[in-house]
Amino acid sequence: MNIQTVSYLKANxxxxxxxxxxxxxxxxxxxxxxxxxxxxxxxxxxxxxxxLINLSERSLNQKGELSLDEAFDA
Structure with missing residues (x-):
C-alpha cells in the first residue's frame, strides 16, 4: 500500500x-x-x-415466478 502525505500529492x-x-x-x-x-x-x-439484478428479482417475486426459458425468450 502506497501511503503519502498531502504535501507529496501536491508536489507530485x-x-x-x-x-x-x-x-x-x-x-x-x-x-x-x-x-x-x-x-x-x-x-x-x-x-x-x-x-439492477436485485430490483428485477424483487419485481419478479411480486408478479410470480418466471422460468429461465421465459426470461430469455425474445
Missing part, C-alpha cells in the same frame, strides 16, 4: 503513477485515496449491475 500531482491506489494522509490519518479512473468505475458498474 503531475507525475503520479496510479498503477496502485495512492493513500493520502493528513496529520497522520488517511483522508483520501487517489486511483486511476478505470479502477474506480469498474466496481461502480458492478454495483449498478447487482442493483
Amino acid at each position: 500531482a503531475n507525475n503520479l503513477s496510479l498503477d496502485d491506489p495512492l493513500h493520502v494522509s493528513q496529520n497522520g490519518k488517511e483522508v483520501y485515496v487517489v486511483q486511476a479512473s478505470q479502477a474506480y468505475y469498474e466496481p461502480q458498474e458492478t454495483i449498478a449491475l447487482l442493483k
Whole structure:
C-alpha cells in the first residue's frame, strides 16, 4: 500500500503513477485515496449491475415466478 502525505500529492500531482491506489494522509490519518479512473468505475458498474439484478428479482417475486426459458425468450 502506497501511503503519502498531502504535501507529496501536491508536489507530485503531475507525475503520479496510479498503477496502485495512492493513500493520502493528513496529520497522520488517511483522508483520501487517489486511483486511476478505470479502477474506480469498474466496481461502480458492478454495483449498478447487482442493483439492477436485485430490483428485477424483487419485481419478479411480486408478479410470480418466471422460468429461465421465459426470461430469455425474445
